[in-house]
Amino acid sequence: MTSEPPNRIAEIRKKKGMTQQALADAVGAHWITISKLERGKLPLSFEWAEKLGSALGVGEFQVFKEVMSAKPVFIDGIITEGGRAHFYKDEAGKEDFDAIQVELDLGKRANTVWFEIDNDGFFPFFQTHDLIQVEWLTSRDSDLFINRLCLVDLRDSDKDTGDLRLGFIVNGTKKGFYNLNILSGAPIKDVQVNSGVAVVTMALFNPAVWRGKADNLEPIEPTT
Known part of the structure; x- marks a missing residue:
């Protein structure tokens, strides 16, 4: 039984009439590396997506899997x-x-990002090495993130702190402004989400189990 491709690299490559070797030459890699990327044996990072997208003549996001099953x-x-x-x-x-x-879908997609929790300061929500997936939305999608655990980009807001912050978003005192209830700190009041907000869509707990599985992944081969 043929499994569903984890990304669109092979699909786009074939449409462009390129072999794995030709694509490998274009990005300065070995053809085996291209094969592993196409089959999901190597993680498709944004760095790889940018290189492959440029070589294939498409945007970097187009090499990711567009539609989840x-x-x-x-x-x-x-x-x-x-x-x-x-x-x-x-x-x-x-x-x-x-x-x-x-x-x-646990794979890498254009508008999703995975983060690892690096301390126990978010207990009882998360503990060290727990993993969370966030999906970026726009400020127009407020119904999808109000009262939800989100990662908020504060860099272009009136409360610019120069970073991304994790917390629960609730309505603020003024229209178009929100309060961010930080999991391990004082609330940040009346912030805007002009740069976007990412809703936590998935979490993987029990770090010992997931760490053990991650140890079995094949390492990324260096490019020449």
Whole structure:
């Protein structure tokens, strides 16, 4: 069974009539490196995307996978008020499940970024080495980020602190302004999100497990 390509490198390369060797020559790499990038055996970083996009005559974002495939997530129960967990049951009283279709993709995409938590200051939300994925939105998408955990770009706001900050966004005292409730610090009040805001869309907990899996990834080969 043929698996779905993790990116569009091979698709665009073939449309341009280029071989893996020709593309490798254009970016100063070995053809095996190109093969591994196309098959997802090497992570497609933005640096690689920029090089490949330039060599293929397309924008760097176009080499990423454009459309995610919806996959079923099987839900075995529900957690209600007070933190009580309940398993779903059918009419006969046997354990049952619900299924929802989720566009789940752990790969590198144009508008998503992964970050690693480097301390326990965000406890109980996160601990050291937990991973979070954020997806960039525009300020026009306020319904998608209000009361959500987000990464906010404060560099072009009236409260310019020169950095990106993680916290919960709530409505501010003035229209078009928001308060950012920092997970491990004092709230930042009446900020604008002109430069965009990234909603936390996924988190991977239990660092020991994920670290073990990451150790099995093939290292990136140096280019010449």
